[in-house]
Amino acid sequence: MAEVIWGLATSHVPSIGAAMDHKKTEDPYWKPLFDGYAPAREWMAEHRPDVAVIVYNDHANSIGLDLVPTFGIGTAESYDVADEGWGRRAVPRVVGAPELSEHLVVELMDDSFDIATFHQLDVDHGLTVPLSVYCPEPGDAWPCAVVPILVNVIQYPQPTAARCYALGQALGRAIRSFPKDIRVAVFGTGGMSHQLSGARAGLINTEFDRMFLQAIETEPEKLAALTREDYIRDAGTEGIELIMWLVMRGALSDSIRRVHDTYHVPASNTAAALALFEDLGASGAVSR
Amino acid sequence: MTKAQDNYVLDIRQNRRGYALNKMFGSLTSAANRERFAADEAGYCDEHGLTPEQKASVLERDWIRMHDLGASIFYSFKLAMIDKKSMQYLGGVFTGMTAEEFAEALKAGGRKCG
Numbered sequence: 001m002a003e004v005i006w007g008l009a010t011s012h013v014p015s016i017g018a019a020m021d022h023k024k025t026e027d028p029y030w031k032p033l034f035d036g037y038a039p040a041r042e043w044m045a046e047h048r049p050d051v052a053v054i055v056y057n058d059h060a061n062s063i064g065l066d067l068v069p070t071f072g073i074g075t076a077e078s079y080d081v082a083d084e085g086w087g088r089r090a091v092p093r094v095v096g097a098p099e100l101s102e103h104l105v106v107e108l109m110d111d112s113f114d115i116a117t118f119h120q121l122d123v124d125h126g127l128t129v130p131l132s133v134y135c136p137e138p139g140d141a142w143p144c145a146v147v148p149i150l151v152n153v154i155q156y157p158q159p160t161a162a163r164c165y166a167l168g169q170a171l172g173r174a175i176r177s178f179p180k181d182i183r184v185a186v187f188g189t190g191g192m193s194h195q196l197s198g199a200r201a202g203l204i205n206t207e208f209d210r211m212f213l214q215a216i217e218t219e220p221e222k223l224a225a226l227t228r229e230d231y232i233r234d235a236g237t238e239g240i241e242l243i244m245w246l247v248m249r250g251a252l253s254d255s256i257r258r259v260h261d262t263y264h265v266p267a268s269n270t271a272a273a274l275a276l277f278e279d280l281g282a283s284g285a286v287s288r
Numbered sequence: 289m290t291k292a293q294d295n296y297v298l299d300i301r302q303n304r305r306g307y308a309l310n311k312m313f314g315s316l317t318s319a320a321n322r323e324r325f326a327a328d329e330a331g332y333c334d335e336h337g338l339t340p341e342q343k344a345s346v347l348e349r350d351w352i353r354m355h356d357l358g359a360s361i362f363y364s365f366k367l368a369m370i371d372k373k374s375m376q377y378l379g380g381v382f383t384g385m386t387a388e389e390f391a392e393a394l395k396a397g398g399r400k401c402g
Contacts, residue, residue, distance in 0.1 A: 015375075060362040064314050065303055085316045085366035154362060156299040195401075196375060197361040199292045201382040202390060204398020237295050238361075266394035269375050 002100075002178035004279045005049055005185060006259070007252045008040070009216060009245045010133045011272040012056060012189040017089060017129040020136055033272055036262030037133060040276040043259050044134055047278075048143055049185035051097045052134070053104075053175065055149045055168075055247040056126035056189045059084065062118075068155045069116035071167060073108075074123075074148035075101040082122035091128055092138050097145035100178055104147065107174035113167055116150075123148060130189045133274065144185070153190065153241050158228050164243045165224040168250020175251065188248025190241025192263070193234070194270035203236045204271045209263060212242060213275055217258055220249045238270075255280040292352045292382045294401075298360040306358020309346070312336035313363035322370060351381045 016033070019025055025034040061082040063069070079094040108115050127148055135143050149171070152158055159167075168186075175184050192209040195201055212235075215222050224246055231240040261275040296302070303310075312333065315321045325332045333343040345354040346367065354364055361378070368378055373387075380390035383399070393399055 060310070060314050060360070060366070061317055065307055065310055083317050083319065085322070086369045087319070154298055154360070155303060156297045193398075195295070196365075196379070197292070197296045197355055198382055199294045200399070200401040201292075201379040202393055202399040203401040204394070205400075206397065232295065232297070237297060265398055269379055269394060271398065 002175050002180060002182045002184055003281065004172060004175055004251060004253070005047060005183045006044070006279055007186045007188065007248045007256070007277045008044070008130070008134065009188045009248055009273070009275040010130050011191055011267060011270060011274070012126045012129040013267045013270045013272060014084075014125040014129065015268040016272065017125055017132050020132050021089060021091075033262075033264045033267055036264055037274055040260040040262070040274055041134070041136065043276065048183075050182040051100055051145045051147060052131070052185050052187055053147045053149060053171070053251070054127050054130055054187040054189065055151060055244045056130065056187075057151050057153045057241065057244065059124055059126060059154070061124040062122045063150070068152050069150065070152050070159050071113060072116035072118050072150040073101055073105050074118045074121045074150070075105065076119055076121060079121050079123045079146070079148065081128055082124040084124050089125070089128055091132065092141050094123055094127070094131070094142060094146045097147050100182075101147050103178050104171065104174045107177060108167070108170055111170040111174070113170055118148070118150070121148060126189060130187050134187075149247065151244050151247065153243065156228070158240060158243065160228065161226050161231070161243045161246055162224040165220060165246040165250045168247040171247065172251035172253070186248045186251045188245035190244045191235065191239055192242060192271040192273050193236050193239040195236030196238050196269055198237065200236065202269060203239075204265055205234055205236070205239075206265065206271065208234045209271050209273065213261060213263060213273060216245055216249050216275060217256065217277065220246060252277060252279045253281055290352050290356070292355065296355045296361065302358055302360070306360060308337045308339070309342045309354070309357065309359050310363040312338065313359070313366045316366040316370065326370070351378060
């Protein structure tokens, strides 16, 4: 059976990808952030998954205004990198895992989550930047297949944090019931506190972010109990992306170990963080 | 200059109000459309059915007005990128700062907004 080997929470700020694409990671502005990633990257490179399930949101690229699905899963064999208005990122196209996608859609529907399916999807920075955080030098191909899971965080009302956490728990069950011996990593992306528009643009709430970084490991129920208004007030109109971390956290078992985390202000207009958790599984034993 | 609202939340009403505007920005994900927009901004706005106020806000790059009229930042940012304006520039516009001042505020730990 499939197993979840680790979960990664990471910001998906486009400029983090641009810093890598334009070889600026050693610049004084960016170096602290990328230095903070290093231990997690080393560990992940030694614990390669076969498939990454990446929970992210589209930013007005593949999902427009006409139809806004609350939860969706990509079911394609591959996904092109989106032109977001300034050309495509020069990173490899994303190879899908359609059998796992289909399994997840069926299992989640049976678990009463009504999932939209994307048979065609161009993936934007929300998905490709986390892949680059995981694997900075992919060469011609990413080191794993990908199942994109999309969450509406752009249009209000977004799903509740509690619903995202419950989706994650169902996702974890669905992955673990996939009848093939594959290793799966789950990415929860976005955040941390940031607001791009309005008089509160530039908002950073370090106190909230630090609380969240701790509680995502030890008290996810507390984060799931926060309302969308709480998220928008405390983390900013775009900081509500943090609800996607709860999908990742829900997919992990009760027994996890924090491998590494890092927090840095700013990446562009955003407080950026990474938190990596090894899933110790039902046995609770540190694996490999 | 008008002051920006604290938050621009793309709720159902704002989506309906800004539909044509955001739809036009969204079309700029195609290189061919970016060229057409650059060649005739006013015509491109008309083609997308913007109201006269929305069209004026685009042509004048009145970013706050644009958002008061329904624009959403993930859409309007595509226009900013055509102008080669950064998110720090827009942050400055919303908060009455230069792009440099806004970037410095972020480097200093970000803005504390209660």
